[in-house]
Amino acid sequence: MNYLYKLILVISILPAVSPAQTLIDQGRYIAQLANCYSCHTDIENEGKPLAGGRAMETQFGIFYPPNITPDKETGIGNWTEHQFAKAVRSGLAPDGSHYYPTFPYSAYKNISDADIKALTAYMFSLKPVKQMNNNHNLSWFVSRWVLPIWKMLNTDQGSNKSDKDRGAYIVDTLGHCNECHTPRNSLGILQMEQKFSGNEDLSAPDISSESLKDWSKEELIDLFSDGALPSGDYVSDHMAEVVEYSTSTWKPADLKAAIRYLQKQKTN
Amino acid sequence: MSKILLFVFTFIFTNVVFAQNFSMDFNPEMVIKYRKDFMTAVKGHNNDIKAIVYGAVPFDNHLNIHLSSLEQMFAEIESLFPEGSDFGETNAKNAVWENPEKFKKAIADARQALVTFQQAVARGDKAKTKAAFKKFGRSSCGSCHKSFKKKQN
Numbered sequence: 168m169n170y171l172y173k174l175i176l177v178i179s180i181l182p183a184v185s186p187a188q189t190l191i192d193q194g195r196y197i198a199q200l201a202n203c204y205s206c207h208t209d210i211e212n213e214g215k216p217l218a219g220g221r222a223m224e225t226q227f228g229i230f231y232p233p234n235i236t237p238d239k240e241t242g243i244g245n246w247t248e249h250q251f252a253k254a255v256r257s258g259l260a261p262d263g264s265h266y267y268p269t270f271p272y273s274a275y276k277n278i279s280d281a282d283i284k285a286l287t288a289y290m291f292s293l294k295p296v297k298q299m300n301n302n303h304n305l306s307w308f309v310s311r312w313v314l315p316i317w318k319m320l321n322t323d324q325g326s327n328k329s330d331k332d333r334g335a336y337i338v339d340t341l342g343h344c345n346e347c348h349t350p351r352n353s354l355g356i357l358q359m360e361q362k363f364s365g366n367e368d369l370s371a372p373d374i375s376s377e378s379l380k381d382w383s384k385e386e387l388i389d390l391f392s393d394g395a396l397p398s399g400d401y402v403s404d405h406m407a408e409v410v411e412y413s414t415s416t417w418k419p420a421d422l423k424a425a426i427r428y429l430q431k432q433k434t435n
Numbered sequence: 436m437s438k439i440l441l442f443v444f445t446f447i448f449t450n451v452v453f454a455q456n457f458s459m460d461f462n463p464e465m466v467i468k469y470r471k472d473f474m475t476a477v478k479g480h481n482n483d484i485k486a487i488v489y490g491a492v493p494f495d496n497h498l499n500i501h502l503s504s505l506e507q508m509f510a511e512i513e514s515l516f517p518e519g520s521d522f523g524e525t526n527a528k529n530a531v532w533e534n535p536e537k538f539k540k541a542i543a544d545a546r547q548a549l550v551t552f553q554q555a556v557a558r559g560d561k562a563k564t565k566a567a568f569k570k571f572g573r574s575s576c577g578s579c580h581k582s583f584k585k586k587q588n
Contacts, residue, residue, distance in 0.1 A: 211530070370586035393569045394577040399482025401572060407581035
């Protein structure tokens with residue numbers, strides 16, 4: 168009988184899931200907050216998740232986000248955790264080359280160490296997919312050598328607010344909402360003094376607090392949970408993907424924090 | 436001579452009439468305008484359903500009017516996108532015409548989502564109806580817009 172009590176005690180203090188699995192689950196959620204799936208999956212052609220190949224048409228040409236599954240030949244299977252963190256937060260490939268900023272590393276630079284660790288664990292837990300990356304098809308004036316200068320000019324995406332304001336961290340850093348909803352100049356530099364005032368080139372609307380003032384909290388929840396607009400319409404195209412693969416999966420507390428933050432953002 | 440003139444006149448007249456009839460049959464700009472108005476009507480029914488389901492208006496008895504309207508309108512959506520109506524002031528993405536099978540499936544899924552929502556309404560549980568409405572919107576209009584409608588400001 169004494170043995171039985173000891174057995175029950177041991178089982179009761181064992182964690183329900185292993186720490187590694189918990190870290191992977193945390194990383195999966197970070198990937199959802201950051202919406203990695205939407206850009207790194209060729210959704211239109213029913214491509215394999217996160218194996219890259221999606222054509223992203225921009226004013227600078229067509230970009231093809233790469234395979235980020237842990238395949239050793241065509242993906243990130245040979246990367247170290249440090250290399251992965253450097254790619255995400257600094258836009259630097261393991262060979263030292265700069266990534267084009269369709270990869271929103273200028274927003275991701277503020278991702279916390281704990282979240283990067285979890286994201287790395289998740290990415291490397293995925294099933295490797297062997298799929299070669301496509302070469303970008305860019306305008307003649309777009310070249311990697313200008314990227315260090317571009318990076319220096321495009322540094323103002325807000326300070327690291329992760330410890331102070333969860334909403335700011337989700338909206339500005341992981342959710343990288345500025346990338347589409349803040350206007351850019353002709354060099355593609357974000358005009359942060361007009362934060363969230365919309366980007367006509369991307370058909371991304373104004374989401375500053377002024378434009379959201381007539382929205383109720385429930386309407387904003389319906390938008391991020393279901394893509395529903397107050398008019399009875401539904402969001403389309405890329406924003407519909409953002410809702411499906413990202414915002415609809417956010418935990419209620421995170422969604423409320425993000426909405427609170429958006430409702431207090433004022434454009435100068 | 437008069438017979439020749441009569442023939443020429445008849446030939447020109449019938450061709451003019453035929454051309455007019457043809458343009459009445461298929462005027463792509465008008466089809467696009469009609470399609471947009473049709474979708475605005477769908478949006479109106481959807482918004483009225485939302486107002487009823489959320490308890491914002493006291494018109495529970497109108498629910499079936501909107502549902503049967505949507506049922507009939509959903510059945511016609513595919514016909515609103517004929518070949519040759521893919522230009523100008525349309526919000527439809529090229530994928531509608533480039534991937535017709537996927538488009539047909541999206542419409543079929545939307546019609547099925549409507550049937551599921553109608554069943555939830557018939558059960559009469561208000562809280563569950565509200566949840567079912569959210570799911571219906573997302574898996575009908577929302578799902579189709581993701582692949583087949585351009586973003587708008």
